[in-house]
Amino acid sequence: MGVDIQVEHLNAWFGKTRAVQDITLKMSANHATAIIGPSGCGKSTFVRCINRMHETVPEARVSGQIRIGDLNVYNGTSATQVRRRIGMVFQKPNPFPTMSIYDNVAAGLKLNGFRDRRQLDEIVERSLTMAALWHEVKDALRKQSGASLSGGQQQRLCIARALAVEPQVLLMDEPCSALDPISTSKIEELIFQLKQRYTIVIVTHNMQQASRVAEYTGFFLLGNLIEFDKTEKIFTNPSDKRTEDYITGRFG
């Protein structure tokens, strides 16, 4: 089951540049929240703060608080503990090319020391089914490498890999920007179903996509959260002039 994500006064730096400035918002459990905004507005950085991937970049720094359910992300928890509760899907599909499809999905479980063959088989099947990939790959699970799939299939494989460790939150950083329209619509459909079990945060450049998949939308500009509200409200009646300018295509 998903849990709420509570962000309080979050700041993130790259060296001396502040990429994310004093952000406070709450993303509700079992809903999808879209983060939109022009390139370089800090939306990816914001999402990468949630699972502490931001700090893997040299000279990166974070301040503020994030709570995921009862887990305090930046206080008293290790980065690996945090990341085991949060699945992440990246912009470019990044399956492990030297591993079979099966091993790709099982990778996270094996990291956690999971060895039970029967249960692994079950979890791999369940994850691939949830990622709507099972029927396409079930005959080649161990024979084919993860990299032999098409781009859209690779991205769904990455989603299955993230789901296999049963996270509470799924972060998606522009998951469709490298995909064709058909693969994109498959992944959007998937997001719709996954919402029932996970809290989803999706960064997107595509405003139609935000309005299709997310109940809530946050608009970022130059590292600031300009507006955060129900998606309908953001797209039909934004309260900030800058949001309106962006969604009507006047800039960005």
Next chain:
Amino acid sequence: MANRAVGAHPLTSPELAVGPALAAQPPAKPEFLIKDSTSQWADRTFQFAMLACGLTVLLLVYLIIYELTTKGTLARHAFGWRFFFQSDWDPVNDRYGALSFVYGTIVSSLLALLIAVPLAIGVAVFITEMSPRWLRTPLAFTTELLAAIPSVIYGLWAIFVLVPLLRQSVQPWLARYLGWTGLVEGPPYGIGMLAAGVILAIMIVPIISSIAREVMTAVPQQQREAVLALGATRWEMIRMGVLGNARAGIWGGIILGLGRALGETMAVTMVIGNRPEIAKSLFAPGYTMASVIANEFSEASGELYLSSLVEVGLALFLVTIVVNVLAQLLVWSVTRGTPARSHV
């Protein structure tokens, strides 16, 4: 020139045949055609030159094999296949067998790999994944510098530093704690198989580690992030995300290192002890194929002696080929299913 253009392109001749009527026609076309034919000529020359380069390699290999087999005929007639399976090496009584040299070459090279591979991969992992940025370039440069040192200098260093160190500290310690294995016992001369293995290891570390470093640097950042995002620790990230993706290239580096170790002559000759014996203990002196050729060629008086040395050379050549083929098979079996590109 004009003739050749016409010859090469008969289509142009009707136009030329019209003659004066079209004399005002711009000369651009014939000139262009002439140029075309010269470039065709150049293309053919180029093709021929490249073919010649390719054939030169084949010719060289053929000449070497031819020389090794004909010059070794005498030894082959005298000893037959037994030459490779007996270890007598007795120039006084004209009895020759190469087994102890084959043994020395293989054992010293394997010992070198055993020491060098973990060390080299460790160096590469440290440089690419852990070292602070400012230390990265100097460290990589120094590793590469090690590869550029002539082997005779390694040999000298081994005689003055490594051998005394082995004799006084390492060998007594090994004999005390691991002597029961029988692999490290007997008088600690310093000089011997162990010294040869260690100096070879030092010589091949830079080869293996610089190749490993390059393939590890080529692993895309997204692969590392994918593993980290699954909740991996740093070591797990390196194992799964970096070494997993780079293994084909690392195996390639190990094979190159092995090739160097098998053929290395000077440094090994200086420290291995040069005694044609097969001993279980690594402390005992040994002899390699390359060393015996280098040491005894100039003083090989009898024809059979000389022929036997050439035959040892042939054996070295064959061992190198066999080891490379085996290693290649190993690489194929280990990396099956790995795409050729490391970036996906």
